[in-house]
Amino acid sequence: MSLLEVAGLSVRTRDGALLVHDLSFSVDAGERVGLIGESGSGKSVTSLAVTGLLDAGLDARGSVLLDGHQIVGAPDRMLRPLRGPCASIVFQEPLTALDPLMRVGRQIAEPITRHRGLRGRDLTRAVAEALDAVALPGERIARSYPHELSGGQRQRVAIAIALAAHPRLLIADEPTTALDVTVQNEILDLLDHLVAERDMALLFISHDLAVVSRMAQRVTVLEKGVAVESGSVGDVIAAPAHAYTQRLVASARLLDDALDSAPSSSNSPGGGDDA
């Protein structure tokens, strides 16, 4: 059985607009799956629906089985023990996930206490380990408030919190979109390494084909809430079958090619400083 099994998931707003329509996909234990889509594709709504975090105004139908537990329609008290040990989310903007008035160390300690029951010196050590795992200098960061950290450091803290309860599935929703490109690269390396080391499953959600292709083995392409194509990342990018995916890949390829074919110094006025 899959760790995450989404079958016929539909999400509607109160006034009837369909945000996700009849979506099915699965993530096996230890597997890396990508959800690709542009704005309005329903990818973030999907990530919230699979963890039971949908806004009260949104209505989910269909089935989401997380480690065998039905998420759709489940009351919050049933979901709470699953969030953390079963699945955790990292969002695009770490500031929304962090409490601005609480030191980072305490924010990491909270889920560790809740899920692993650690206290006192053991807890302090576990917090230090959690920070170390995301390559942050423990003591200084633990005493800091979120606003004292850079965007990349904050996202590392958010990852440390998400991993505190040793989840079997990590959901990363555009985790690097707000970051500088070199920081993005570091965070992707970190996620890559952590997912492999802990044998976690990864559901990686992004609009960026290049980023998804680096992080996932299989992908599902979403267009306006409908899955139009699924397959291995390599196949989908090399030979997209659906018209929407073809358009998406062609656009991304055009930009990618520009990196190789940008004009060199010969035809630019005032250039000519070849080494």
Next chain:
Amino acid sequence: MSLLELQGASFAYRRGGPVVHDVSLSLGAGESIGLVGESGAGKSTILSLLLGLSAPTSGEVLFDGIPLARRDRTLMRRFRSSVQTVFQDPYSSLDPRQRIDRIVAEPLRSLGIATGDDALERVAEAVASVGLERDALRRFPHEFSGGQRQRIAIARAIVCRPKVLLADEPVSGLDVTTRIQVIDVLRRLRDETGLALLMVSHDFTSVAALCERTVVLKDGRVVEEGATGSILSSPTTDYARSLVAAIPRLP
């Protein structure tokens, strides 16, 4: 000849060190420069110097070869109609309560360039040149997608037929398909009307698709500059190398 130029420009806040240090760059007709750097590199400060919104603490901003004097009203008037800008967020830069024709005509009104039929004609021309239909004119911003709104913002920027367009992350908030369309609009304006373009971006990919030359900034200094293709294929500084290496690529 250079239309807009920074000569050894530095900028520092009253307390604290310089955020932009000894930056020189020059933009001529039909040229396009990408200003690439990460957060805190000084991109926005340089843009505000180039727009005459703040004055350099040392060095000069030259417009048509003349030092920009913010108190010279005649010069500044000519400057405002010649140097226009497009911002990253097309959602917040368009007044939601105004129709597109009024939004696009705004620079004509505020700079006193054209009124009446003359203004209408120029607005229609600007809207057409960014590839929007004529019926867009009577609609409101919320009726458009992000890419279309960015076209509207570009139409407003070019309606007074500027010589220079400064674009601050103009495609960063857009989906990849729309991003290409907006880049195409900018490229066409440059190639067909000789509009000089300076695009500020953290995204090397968009710069590669549009700009012939690239200036790489770090901590308020120019660390590398040259033809975009040369920097991408053989960056000479460690920083530019790390930027290029970090660009996510398709398999």
